[in-house]
Amino acid sequence: MDDDNITLDAGVGADYLDDDFELIEDPDDPALPEGRYLDRELSWLAFNRRVLELAEDPSLPVIERANFLAIFASNLDEFFMVRVAGLKRRIVTGLAVPTNIGRGPQDVLNDISVAVHELQARHAAAYQELVKPALDDAGIHIVEWESLGQADRDRLTEVFSDEIFPVLMPLAVDPAHPFPYISGLSLNLSVRVRNPKSDRQEFARLKVPQVLPRFVRVDPKERTRDVRFISLEDLMANHLGHLFPGMEVLEHHVFRVTRNEDVEIEEDETENLIQALEKELLKRRFGPPIRLEITEAMDDVTLGLIVRELDVTEQEVYRIPGPLDLGGLFELSKIDRPDLKYPKHVPTTNVYLLPPEPNARPDIFKAIARQDILVHHPYESFATSVQAFLEQAAADPDVLAIKQTLYRTSGDSPIVEALIDAAEAGKQVLALVEIKARFDEQNNISWARKLEKAGVHVVYGLVGLKTHCKLALVVRREKGKLKHYSHIGTGNYNPKTSRIYEDFGLFTADDQVGKDLTRLFNELSGYAIEKKFKRLLVAPLHLRKGLLKRIAQEATNAQNGLPSGIKIKLNSIVDEAIIDGLYRASQAGVPIDIWVRGICAIKPGVPGLSENIRVRSILGRYLEHSRIFCFENNGDRQVYIGSSDMMHRNLDRRVEALVRLVAPDHLKEVAALFELAMSDTVTSWWLDGDGGWTRHTLKDDGEKLIDLQDRLMYITSRRKRPSILR
Known part of the structure; x- marks a missing residue:
């Protein structure tokens, strides 16, 4: 079910596959054993096997099961077009591909071939023996x-x-x-x-x-x-x-x-x-x-x-x-045939973005000025939050400038139209369009040219780096002074994928975040040299270092008997330095929860290495796409959200940004989300130290476990308008 290509509708996404091939162990650390990483290619195939298990699940609506069969096929196509193709190209050109498991690249290809043959046979059987008969029973x-x-x-x-x-x-x-x-x-x-x-x-x-x-x-x-x-x-x-x-x-x-x-x-x-x-x-x-x-x-x-x-x-x-x-x-x-699909879900408007009166026009800037607002898509509407934010900025005469990154967006994007409207209204508009977004290159080139014709300042980022961060900055004149309104997200500015991709976004009028984003946009469009930021962690210079520092601090806290803990949600984790940092933290006694959708090179639960690490995966109706990093920090919890997975490409060859959440309600919301997702009462897959994933769907008494996404839809729909808006 990344990154964010709708072709893989709930699948893996083109950028999900674009990374270095090697996992190289650190030979200088005697505390960590050899062979401590899982093979990334086989881990990806294990992810696609989990997608197939959804197609095989008779409790799901049958058209959705057919969709999961299609997602599996689409995912596998891209795996061959990118990952397998890259391996073969490197072999042919003589670029050796070191691996972390003591075998050469041809051995890796052999393993892939064996695994894919087995998976494709199982895929065909799922269609012929399970899904097709179920479609027949349903009258299709x-x-x-x-x-x-x-x-x-x-x-x-x-x-x-x-x-x-x-x-x-x-x-x-x-x-x-x-x-x-x-x-x-x-x-x-x-x-x-x-x-x-x-x-x-x-x-x-x-x-x-x-x-x-x-x-x-x-x-x-x-x-x-x-x-x-x-x-x-x-x-x-x-x-x-x-x-x-x-x-x-x-x-x-x-x-x-x-x-x-x-x-x-x-x-x-x-x-x-x-x-x-x-x-x-x-x-x-x-x-x-x-x-x-x-x-x-x-x-x-x-x-x-x-x-x-x-x-x-x-x-x-x-x-x-x-x-x-x-x-x-x-x-x-x-x-x-709605009876054969997931029940229709209509996203709610975030309660802090509701107007004071039910029929009044919402004022996004006024709402953000009151407090930071954390939105959770698709449970909360993208149209009434991110899209409304940019559309209001385009129409507001007090807005002087809009700066935004565009990695992937839909073909008829209201986001792009809002930027065009703003430029035509005389505002300063900067769009950083990443034209190297895999399989969206031609689409992004077309939008970049359309934006340029409308008077938008279009730039393409830094040489050698993809700009993957999800940022929007609005500069507004209020009472004779300039005020920053910022949005930092975990997913793309894409109204279509926002309906099926699970993502978080933070709206804030915090001046420090505004200054951080101003400096970052200046780097991306000009010649500024990256500096350290106050409330952001930015790749490629500071993100890995910043996370490793916080992981090491948790290990120190555990050794000193202080409260410690690490909780991470992401799409993929293969970076050796991050993994080794987590291994050391586990050895120090830090409880670590990893919630990963796809590739995971960590071996959890290995005595003496990772017995304090749990790894869970959740797949379902929506594509789990947000990235969250939580550190207990001796009771002064630090939580970051943003665009980066823990992969070489994200940390070394991309511009990524994480923003720290500071509102107590947001910290509580994220903590509750992890508590629910990692609970034994929720349907999920559990990873063992040998790379095997086991699906847990039933309690000991045979009762079905909770579906996380169904529960979040229910919780979000029950949220009440805060008293400040009543």
């Missing part, structure tokens, strides 16, 4: 051509002739027609035909058009119950005679290629980053194949031809006992 049938009666076949033949046939482009392979280029992630039909006149066999490739729906309705569209669909490739395969008239069709099989779609730019060697990136994006389409998926029944002759023409190895071939590309199951979400 994905049928095959052979099961249809003549009337249905006649209707579909008409659909094929009118709506599909004109779009298809069969490509022959012979001395006059070389083997065609197979685009990445496209579904294709391999077709072998025989010419009855010459008795010669020929090969052709037929691409399944991505511009058409993956599933075609068998029944009239007005039916909403007991509806049947047939896959587009099945319909095409049973009309090959229309495409090869006069030829005898001997064999036809479905196959799919995954290509290396990693992009590398040497920023210090180019004067125009956008032009260099656009050239690399063109190259992405033609990256070398790294995975070939084929149907189980593909014959050896056809397979031999495809393998030879694509130049893939036997290890890169994956025979799938079922339909290829189950990512197409996302389309089932369009079916109007």
